Amino acid sequence: MxxxxxxxxxxxxxxxxxxxxxxxxxxxxxxxxxxxxxxxxxxxxxxxxxxxxxxxxxxxxxxxxxxxxxxxxxxxxVARTFQATALFDGASVRDNLIIGHRLRTRATLWDALVGSRRLAAEERACRDKAEAVLDLVGLSRIGHRLAGGITQEERKRVAFALALATExxxxxxxxxxxxxxxxxxxxxxxxxxxxxxxxxxxxxxxxxxxxxxxxxxxxxxxxxxxxxxxxxxxxxxxxxxxxxxxxxxxxxxxxx
Amino acid sequence: MRAAARGRDVLFFQQVLNGLTIGCVYALVALGLTLVYGILRIPNFAHGALYTVGAYAAFALIGRLGANFWLALAGAAAVSAGLAVLSERLVFARLRAAPPLHDMIAAIALLLFFEAGVQAVFGAGFFRIAPLFPQILRFAGLTAPAQRILIVGAAFALMAGLHLFLDRTWTGATIVASAQNRTGAALVGIDADRVSMLTFAISGALAAVAAVLFAPIALLSPAMGELVITKAFVIIILGGMGSVAGAIAGGLVIGFAESFGAFYVSTDFKDIIAFGLLTLILSVRPQGLFGRIAR
Amino acid sequence: MSARPSPFALASFALLASAALFPVLTPNPYYLGVMALAFVGALSALGLNLVAGYAGQLNLAHAGFVAIGAYTVGILTVDHGVPFWIAFALAGVVSAAAGAAVGLVSLRLRGDTFAIFTLCVGFILYLGIEKWDGLTRGVVGLMDIPAPPGIGPVSFATDRGQYYLALGVLAVGVWLMRRITASLVGRSFLAIRNGEALAQALGLNPMRTKLTAFVISTFYAGIAGALYAGQVRFLGPDIARETRTFDALIFAVVGGMGTLLGPVVGAVGMSWAIQALQGLQDYRMVVFGPLLVLCIMFFPAGIVGALEARFARRRAALAEKRLAEAAPVPGAAPRGSHA
Known part of the structure; x- marks a missing residue:
């Protein structure tokens, strides 16, 4: 490998x-x-x-x-996690994971401006991916919580989830x-x-x-x-x- | 022919002296800035306001209280040092855990506050401080305003003194250590708060001294610090953030570049020279002249 | 998705409706002028907020790009007879092109060096405008810029017309900004602000992401400048000064950095505060300086940011409750509230 x-x-x-x-x-x-x-x-x-x-x-x-x-x-x-993961504390854990799948999508600024169908489909794909990795790391139950309020161990799992979202x-x-x-x-x-x-x-x-x-x-x-x-x-x-x-x-x- | 060549020599000497004067002023301002950068890890945009406040403090001490030049110089240094320490205690020390963006915005806010404060007290008009030595010195056919000689002499004396302080005293060593590695310094038992306050005080005093020395040549206005501080930023980027030698060398380089640029190119664009130089160098080397390679 | 409109949509609608009704309630042309200028400030702050608030790059040359847009309109209409609306559109393009050039050099620098460098770029732009007499008329300034000509039956010659023009452009600006920030593109900006190393490890190209934010932000600056030129109809180099950048920054910080409506709320609110403190004139920073310091120390999220945080907490609590009711797992429920 x-x-x-x-x-x-x-x-x-x-x-x-x-x-x-x-x-x-x-x-x-x-x-x-x-x-x-x-x-x-x-x-x-x-x-x-x-x-x-x-x-x-x-x-x-x-x-x-x-x-x-x-x-x-x-x-x-090649994905990696860091010793400390800077999350966006004001957003939910689930929302924090969406960006992890961005690299597998192709929507550009233009898609965002015109609100293209491709963007909508890819955003759905990112959400689905976030859901899937949440499930894999065993955090489905706290996906709605704000990232600022989760425990250290949950943070470690979120770090794995983010990395896994990159496939x-x-x-x-x-x-x-x-x-x-x-x-x-x-x-x-x-x-x-x-x-x-x-x-x-x-x-x-x-x-x-x-x-x-x-x-x-x-x-x-x-x-x-x-x-x-x-x-x-x-x-x-x-x-x-x-x-x-x-x-x-x-x-x-x-x-x- | 010989007279013309002689005239060129004189003019050349004039530019050298001008470059040296302005370079010394820049170096003093950049020195304080670079030391504070070591402590704060963010550019202290309010530093230019300390320069302005220092000049006005001296102006007030001379004009309203009848102080002599040296007393006014000391008073201005004290005022700026005091303001610097206050901003460190009341603002920056409390923002240590905040993202760097917040410190930068706070520094900008302080800059706006100090500038507006000066304008509220003294108005937007221009003022001048009378030179301590108005006479012109003549030596071997060359002429030099005594005030410029004073600036160069005083600046070099200060720089030498600062170097001795940083290099030879325990307190100075702690400042250098903290500038290089804050957490490391804390580990070996350096009182970070004390070092931080001291560094801010020194930076304020240096800015004020530079301003008061230069004030008889330039004019006082609430915005007088803006160009100087921006150039000081250029200098510490070029010379390496946190480097004392880099600040002095960079100050002199920019001073000479400006004085010769104004003479041989155009006075109109002399203020752009420093920024143009910066743009050029950062386009080629994003890490600065003496910076470490990032990747 | 629920059928209930989001708090954001409700707030935008309420703001837009009251702004549309404002001239009816207060026909005073002076107040209309203040508001129209506030909308220009909001548009500019919206742009600065994208690069500083979302992408985390403090661009201190922002006013320089506003000036580029304004001077594009001024020079093209006054000296070259270009129709206003064509010059208006070009203003955004020229600013964005300048933004791309500056961004390519400056965005390779780390955060604090970037701020210093752009401060210097701002000075270059200011000095360039002041000294390049042949193009910009230097300190004399550029006079007699035409007012925006009407489109069909709509006229922009009156104070009320100018007001609605500024409001209309701002509304479109907010709507497009919403599309950008809510999309995957906007999420990449936030990821860069949160930490470049992590963002890059997630496959985002930091340079391309930051450059995108920078160019959009300078486009907004250019359009804001174009609006300003059509509104004030006189331009001097002072509009490129760093104090103008600081004004936009104050709007964004007070309203809420990294929030969509923050710059708008900040610009309108602060413009009225400036009006209220008119006696202070140039010394207003004696009051606003400490206000900004206090804001960044004790209220860093700003007005909109604080409201958003509140909504986010409530949403999380609601979801927690719904989850607990749907599948009561012993021991899971009490964990929700402590976090």
């Missing part, structure tokens, strides 16, 4: 990412882990087109998409369970399994190690902008470099 080779990013003299190779197999859950400042979000920014890489290549389904901007990547089927092939989720309690984390893990089951490849950045180890099929470990390991959760847990640089610190929090 998605593959990066020798991904490198320099900001002035600072090397933020150095020669990272990684592959995210289709229909699986991958995770990118690493200590704070390891370059996880930079990695997502490079893969999703927010930053252009200084060197290296990004391949999507075998096609070279290196250097494409984020909006072009989204249209090709992605792969979804990059930045700390999808950050700032929610353990019970809710389990619910979000369940949601991610459902998303993968619906045919979307998933890749997440996460700090909650027990969740990653239970959920992910494939793990990439970054440290100081370099890949220090990659493999199944079991392989990662046994990797001496990972233990030394990362897991060793909070191995106590690991599940047996």
């Amino acid at each position: 998605l593959e990066v080779r020798g991904l490198t990013k320099r900001f002035g003299g600072l090397v933020a990412m150095r020669g990272v190779d990684a592959a995210f197999p289709p229909g699986k859950i991958s995770a990118v882990i690493g200590p704070n400042g390891a370059g996880k979000t930079t990695f997502f920014n490079l893969v999703s087109g927010t930053y252009a890489p200084t060197a290296g290549r990004v391949l999507l389904g075998g096609r070279d998409v290196t250097g494409l901007r984020a909006d072009a990547m989204a249209r090709l089927g 992605p092939r792969i979804l990059l989720a930045d700390e999808p369970a950050g700032g929610v309690n353990p019970g809710e984390t389990a619910g979000l893990a369940e949601l991610m399994r459902r998303i993968v089951a619906s045919g979307v490849t998933l890749c997440l950045i996460e700090h909650k190690m027990d969740m990653v180890m239970r959920l992910a099929d494939h793990v990439v470990v970054l440290d100081h902008g370099e890949r220090i390991a990659a493999g199944t959760p079991a392989e990662i847990r046994a990797d001496p470099r990972v233990i030394e640089s990362y897991l060793g610190v909070d191995a106590a929090g690991m599940p047996p």
Whole structure:
């Protein structure tokens, strides 16, 4: 599905990412882990087109998409969520999701001015999509609520819904369970399994190690902008470099 | 022939001096603006009004209270600094959580308020402050109005003093640290409120000093700050927002460009030079001359 | 969809009906003139609100684009004998073309740099108008612009005619703006304002989206300028000054940034407030400056924004209630109200 080779990013003299190779197999859950400042979000920014890489290549389904901007990547089927999602708080959750499907529509300013039939049809399609993703993330019951008044966990689900409304092939989720309690984390893990089951490849950045180890099929470990390991959760847990640089610190929090 | 060449040299020297004078004024205004930008992260549109208020404060101190030039200069600096701190405390500090658009609108509102206030008190007419040194200095066949020499000298002294303050004192270092990284500064225990107030006070004082020094050459009017502040904005975009050295260098560059532009091209369009330069540079480099690459 | 008209439709209808009746109730030509100018201000503020309120880009050269529209009408009718209505239509096109050119350069800049840069563009436009004597007659100004000629039996020569012309153009402007803002196009503008990174991750092209908003907004500015030229029939460089931009900004903020009717409510309300404070004349900002600060600090949604928020809350509460009645799920109902 998605593959990066020798991904490198320099900001002035600072090397933020150095020669990272990684592959995210289709229909699986991958995770990118690493200590704070390891370059996880930079990695997502490079893969999703927010930053252009200084060197290296990004391949999507075998096609070279290196250097494409984020909006072009989204249209090709690479969606992402952010650690914090800025919603339009004065509008309903449902209304907030409509824009997520805009990239699959073609209505122009002219359609809006003359009130064309195409625009009406596409707006209906966007609403239907919003309804569908609300249902998928389990928020149908609160679709009418104002986005300013929903809980942190519901916000995390709305972030998934927005990304899913773009009809992605792969979804990059930045700390999808950050700032929610353990019970809710389990619910979000369940949601991610459902998303993968619906045919979307998933890749997440996460700090909650027990969740990653239970959920992910494939793990990439970054440290100081370099890949220090990659493999199944079991392989990662046994990797001496990972233990030394990362897991060793909070191995106590690991599940047996 | 030789007389003509000699005349050209004299005229050239005149332009250098003019450019240096106006460049120093711009640099002082831009310095305060760039420091405040570091704190606020939004352009303080009200900064130009502090310049205007400073000039009028000095005018009132001299004309109505009979203060001498230096006393008026200090008084004007105090008034502008006070207003700057008040706007920080009463408005900007309370808008910290608001979207940047709101801070910008508030800054514009303050600008309108200060300008209208000056006009309400002093009227819309033009005033002049008498130069401290009305004499013309002559040296090696070159002539220079003493007031211009004073402006350049005082401005460079202030800039040097400010540099020493920012570079050598703990308080100055905290201002630089906050300008570069607000959250980081808070983490290492810098009192953000105090730094913010101090920065605003310095910016107000610098604007007022620039205005009072320049007032004997230019005229006082309620709108006198508009062009100066707009050019100061050009300077901090060109020199890099938040950069002290960039503000000084940018101020001098714009000052020279204007003085030579007015002389060799046309006085009519000298005010457009700075903006034209900005448009040109931003068309080619959206991130500014010294800005970091965005993507 | 329910058959009941929306609060927006009701409010627009009430506003339009009372505006249409206003000349009948108050034939005083002075008041008609104040209102007609307020409508021009509203049209201009409507444009500024699209780019600043919806798309989040504070364009401080807005008055410059109003001036481009006004001078297009003035120069074409006075110096080239172009019929008024053709010049009127061209005013919008010329402003929008200038907007496209300025937008292409300026919209690549981040929010605050964009505001500063457009402030400078505004100065260039102002100085250009003031200094380019050959084209604009500089500080002397452009005089004797013809009044808009009548269309069929409708005459615009009287104060009442001017009033209805301005009202008519404003009504069309609001109606088109409604179509834009309520559509997917308008939603893209809001998404950009809410956060460019997220909007781009959702597949929106930020540059194209912002440029669209900018060009529409400068088109509105141009038409507002054209109306102004036909109404006041004298133009000076001062109409391009940044203080005029600030006026439009105040209208939008007081009425409600990012709301459709906010600029209209703000323009009409503030125009009457200015009339009431006429004794202050040029010092009116002594009062309006602090008012604007207080508004942005304690009432940032503006008049219409506050009303809309109220309606939105009520709608959400109603939907909650209906849901609870339709399918009473134990434990689900109490969650509704705390949010």
